Amino acid sequence: MKKVKYWVLAAVVFIGGWICGAVCSSHQFKSISLAPFYSSSLNEVATDAIALHKGESMKVLKRKTAALPSLARTYYEAFSSSMPKGKARYSCLWQVERFYEISGEEIPKGLMEVFDSIPERPESSCEKQQQKAETSKKRKL
Known part of the structure; x- marks a missing residue:
């Protein structure tokens, strides 16, 4: 006992x-x-x-733009593979990709490899609304 x-x-x-x-x-x-x-x-x-x-908005824009490539590449290499699959894994990379689409700036070579290896970015709700508005304008004409 x-x-x-x-x-x-x-x-x-x-x-x-x-x-x-x-x-x-x-x-x-x-x-x-x-x-x-x-x-x-x-x-x-x-x-x-x-x-x-x-x-000094241009100073902020230049600083942020300069930081994007290294931050996105580091995130992709260090963290993206360990995150659960789904939108959360890629959302910040899609946002960086969207920045380059909107700004028209050339995508750095290292980031192009990252963007090519991730799934295509789904349309945002704002983009869907814009498409609906454009479609409805065309129908009215």
Whole structure:
């Protein structure tokens, strides 16, 4: 009977330690991994807000445009394969691709390889509405 109590106590201590470790790891993940992400995002938004307030919109546009190729390539190589399949995996890459479509800027060679390897971007709801509006205008004429 003492052996059973000993093993039950050992199992409870083990499970308790495992749960404590999981909780502590989760907290550390938030502190170490997520905090710098939010910090850099907040810093980026504040920097842009300052520049836009000063009337330096072209400076912001140039900085953002220059950062897109390396950020998109890094995301694709580091994270896209580990994300669940579906729109979430490709949505930010589709948005970068859309930027190049709208701006008319030449797509960098490294990004062209990325865009060629992902599924075609579905139409956005705004694009669908525009097509409906154009179709209805044509019908009226």
